[in-house]
Amino acid sequence: MEIIELSGLGVRFGKREILSDLRATLSSRSIGLLGPNGAGKSTLIQALLGFCPISSGTASILGLDVMRDRNRIRSLIGYMPENDALIANMTAVSMVRMMGELSGMHAKAALERAHEVLFYVGLGEARYRELGTYSLGMRQLAKLAQAIVHGPKLLILDEPTNGLDPPARQRMIRLIHEMIDSQKMHVVICSHLLADVEETCEEVLILKNGRIVHHSNLAEERLANKRFVEIETFGDLQGFDEQLTGLGYPCTVDVKGRFKLELPADFDMRRIYGFAAERDLQLRRVSYRQDTLEEIFLKAMET
Amino acid sequence: MAVYKLTYKSYEGESTPAWSRFLVPARFNYAKLTSIRFLMLFMTVSMFYPIYGAIYVYLSANPSFLATMGFMPFEIDGKFFFTFCQVQGTLSYLLVAFISPSLVSWDISNGALQLYFCRPFSRLEYVLGKLAVILPLLSIITWIPALILFGIKSSISEWSWTTENWWLGRSAVLSMMLWCVLLSLIGLAISSTVKRRVAAAAVILCLYFGGAGLAGAINLVMGIESGALFDLAKVVETIWADLLRFDSGSSMTVWSAWITLAILAAICLWLLNRRIRSFEVIK
Numbered sequence: 001m002e003i004i005e006l007s008g009l010g011v012r013f014g015k016r017e018i019l020s021d022l023r024a025t026l027s028s029r030s031i032g033l034l035g036p037n038g039a040g041k042s043t044l045i046q047a048l049l050g051f052c053p054i055s056s057g058t059a060s061i062l063g064l065d066v067m068r069d070r071n072r073i074r075s076l077i078g079y080m081p082e083n084d085a086l087i088a089n090m091t092a093v094s095m096v097r098m099m100g101e102l103s104g105m106h107a108k109a110a111l112e113r114a115h116e117v118l119f120y121v122g123l124g125e126a127r128y129r130e131l132g133t134y135s136l137g138m139r140q141l142a143k144l145a146q147a148i149v150h151g152p153k154l155l156i157l158d159e160p161t162n163g164l165d166p167p168a169r170q171r172m173i174r175l176i177h178e179m180i181d182s183q184k185m186h187v188v189i190c191s192h193l194l195a196d197v198e199e200t201c202e203e204v205l206i207l208k209n210g211r212i213v214h215h216s217n218l219a220e221e222r223l224a225n226k227r228f229v230e231i232e233t234f235g236d237l238q239g240f241d242e243q244l245t246g247l248g249y250p251c252t253v254d255v256k257g258r259f260k261l262e263l264p265a266d267f268d269m270r271r272i273y274g275f276a277a278e279r280d281l282q283l284r285r286v287s288y289r290q291d292t293l294e295e296i297f298l299k300a301m302e303t
Numbered sequence: 304m305a306v307y308k309l310t311y312k313s314y315e316g317e318s319t320p321a322w323s324r325f326l327v328p329a330r331f332n333y334a335k336l337t338s339i340r341f342l343m344l345f346m347t348v349s350m351f352y353p354i355y356g357a358i359y360v361y362l363s364a365n366p367s368f369l370a371t372m373g374f375m376p377f378e379i380d381g382k383f384f385f386t387f388c389q390v391q392g393t394l395s396y397l398l399v400a401f402i403s404p405s406l407v408s409w410d411i412s413n414g415a416l417q418l419y420f421c422r423p424f425s426r427l428e429y430v431l432g433k434l435a436v437i438l439p440l441l442s443i444i445t446w447i448p449a450l451i452l453f454g455i456k457s458s459i460s461e462w463s464w465t466t467e468n469w470w471l472g473r474s475a476v477l478s479m480m481l482w483c484v485l486l487s488l489i490g491l492a493i494s495s496t497v498k499r500r501v502a503a504a505a506v507i508l509c510l511y512f513g514g515a516g517l518a519g520a521i522n523l524v525m526g527i528e529s530g531a532l533f534d535l536a537k538v539v540e541t542i543w544a545d546l547l548r549f550d551s552g553s554s555m556t557v558w559s560a561w562i563t564l565a566i567l568a569a570i571c572l573w574l575l576n577r578r579i580r581s582f583e584v585i586k
Contacts, residue, residue: 049421051581071321071423079421085414089405094331101327102422104318113314146418151314184313 001062002027003154003186004048008057011040011047011210018043019210021057026188026205028217030180032197033190034297035207041190042082044207045156049079062153075104078152080143082159082190088132092118095131096146103150110149117145121175137168144175148185155179158190169196176200198293206300214300218293231259231272232285243275325428328419329435332406336436342402346443349394353448356387360452364459379456379468381549384475387449388543392482393536395441396511402440403490404503406433411578412498420581429579430491437487446479474546482539485568492571495578511535528554538563 004026011019019040033041046052048059050070059066061073087095093114100110118127121141126134131142140160147155160176161169177200180187191197197204198218206214233240234257241253250262269286276283336342359379362369366376410416419429453472457465490507497503514535521530531537537553541560544551 046582049581051417051420074421075318075423077421079417081414081417081421083414085416085418087409087415087418088413089335089409090331094334098327098331099418099422101319102324102419102424104321104324104423105314105316106319109314109316116312149314150422151312182312 002060003031003062004188005060006057007059009044009047009054009059010056011043011052012055013052017055017210019047022059022207022212023057024205024212024215026203028201028203028219029183029186030176030201030203031186031188032201032204032218033188033207034194034197034204034293035192036301037192039207040210041192041207042158043210045079045158045188045190048156049074049077075150076152077154077156078147078150078185080140080147080155080157080160082162084139086131086134086139086142089130091128091130092123092134092142092145093127095142096149099146100149105150113149113151114145117149118142120148121145122171136163137165140164140168140172144172148179152185154186154188156188156190159192160189161191161193161196173199194293194297204293204296206297208301214296216296227263227265227267228289229259229261229263229269229272230285230287230289231261231283233257233259233276234282234284235280237281238279240275240279240281244272247271321423324424325432326435328429328432332433332436336402336405336440345394345398345401346440349391349398349444350448352387352390352394353444353452356383356448356452357455359383360456361459363456379471381471381474381544381547384449384452384471384478385540385543385547385549385551387452387475388478388482388547389540391445391448391479392539392543395445395482395486397508398440398444399437399486399490400504400507400511403433403437403487403507404494404497404500406436407491407494408498408500408503411495416579417581426576426579430575433491434487437490438483441483441486442480445483446476449475449479471547474548478543478546481542481564485539485564488568488571488575492574492578496574529559531555532559532563535567 002025004024006022006024006026009019009022010017022044033044035041043052047054048061048066050066050073054067062076064073064076066073090098093111096118097107097110097114100113101107105113115124115127118124121144123138123141123145126138131139134142140162144157144160147157157176161172164172173196176187176189179185180200187200189197189200202219203217204214205212237257241259244253244259244261245251247261249264249267252260272286273283275281360383362374363377363379369376410419416429420426450472453475457472489510493507493510494500494503497506514533515537518530518532518534518537521533522528531553532555537555538560540551541553541555541557542564543549544553545557545560
């Protein structure tokens with residue numbers, strides 16, 4: 001099932017083009033939206049929510065057009081904004097209840113759900129306190145509570161771990177995992193923190209200067225079993241690098257004698273040990289690893 | 304899901320009709336406002352003049368009692384309702400300066416508007432929701448007492464008085480309704496533009512009381528009389544006087560007063576359209 005489909009989506013503020021010709025089909029249960037500051041991540045979310053006008057192309061969420069079926073889409077999604085979007089003079093339970101009612105819940109059900117979700121996110125004991133008195137971590141949790149109170153099909157989290165200390169971040173990541181695992185909602189996480197996205201997302205879309213520079217399914221890439229081998233040597237290479245390059249697989253070497261090779265799964269590593277033995281070259285470290293999100297991201301930024 | 308079951312569950316219940324959702328923020332705002340003692344005190348004080356008016360209306364129908372007390376008999380006419388509009392109009396302005404910043408500024412200053420608009424809830428519904436708070440409160444101290452006073456007078460007078468003076472009740476109610484709508488728009492527009500509550504209240508008051516000073520200064524410096532168009536009280540009094548068929552002594556023409564109010568309302572709507580948005584484009 002397609003969760004988000006972008007068909008040549010473009011957004012323009014005045015003469016400035018913020019997003020241009022975005023084309024992608026996102027269908028995983030958890031989708032990461034990555035990019036450096038100013039890449040257009042938040043603008044893409046705002047365009048999907050119908051907050052800002054689309055200048056070209058179109059987009060759909062859960063099969064519904066973002067401009068034509070705006071109200072239906074809004075009743076199906078939950079949104080946790082990046083900034084301090086809270087009504088400071090309301091108690092957490094009142095605010096979450098009101099947001100539930102605005103999403104179409106009956107007053108009684110909304111009150112019940114407000115208590116439940118506040119307990120769920122860990123604000124049960126502080127639910128009668130005014131939001132203005134909350135710490136930054138508590139505010140993030142309150143924003144999460146208002147986003148999930150009506151049981152959305154798609155949850156959009158904009159920088160959910162912003163300003164959180166490590167335990168609070170872990171808690172937020174755990175909650176996101178639980179919601180994904182519940183199989184009842186899809187999650188889009190917009191972040192510039194790669195670790196957050198890597199921990200939670202199956203699919204990743206990387207934006208740069210308002211364009212898509214990378215779109216991949218992390219889960220599939222992990223399953224593809226590409227073997228990235230890092231080899232650290234000590235001593236005179238004496239043509240060792242030429243032999244590795246001669247294998248015909250992607251290979252990079254740095255000045256310190258560290259090699260990075262992308263090898264097929266059935267490659268016999270004894271050949272490399274043989275090359276080193278022929279030259280009496282010490283192999284200080286041989287490590288097998290998969291491409292990290294950081295590497296994917298950095299590669300995407302170079303394009 | 305019970306509170307002790309700390310696992311996520313989705314909501315599968317029924318939805319409320321979309322048309323009724325603008326009343327949701329209004330209900331929460333009412334709950335907040337009614338907990339303010341000062342507001343309750345102000346509303347009580349605002350009823351003093353209508354009570355005095357009711358006694359006055361009652362006495363007007365008892366010339367023998369007035370003669371006993373040594374007072375001259377008097378009539379309930381346009382002047383009576385004009386004075387009523389002046390007193391209650393000023394009080395309603397103070398009420399708007401007090402309540403409207405607390406209705407909107409909290410949402411604007413904390414960027415909470417996107418929480419409203421990421422739901423099936425439009426900007427128009429948001430404004431209607433806020434109007435649903437201000438208008439009833441203003442109505443309690445403006446056109447409803449005016450209607451009650453007219454009703455009292457009609458009930459204690461002969462039927463001929465009612466048939467001859469029904470326009471008086473209609474004009475009084477219309478005058479106050481017009482004022483309520485305009486005040487609500489002014490209050491919401493300024494509160495959405497000035498983020499700080501105290502500053503927003505100060506600007507609202509300044510528009511009313513500062514306008515008179517500005518109008519006087521313009522008239523004095525330029526030697527004209529049209530500076531009075533900046534005096535909101537003068538402008539609206541000109542319209543009230545016309546509706547109530549009473550000569551207030553204003554040199555302003557009625558049509559210029561109507562145009563001024565229309566321009567003011569248009570500015571308020573423009574400001575609301577600009578400010579009540581889910582996001583801001585920072586240039």
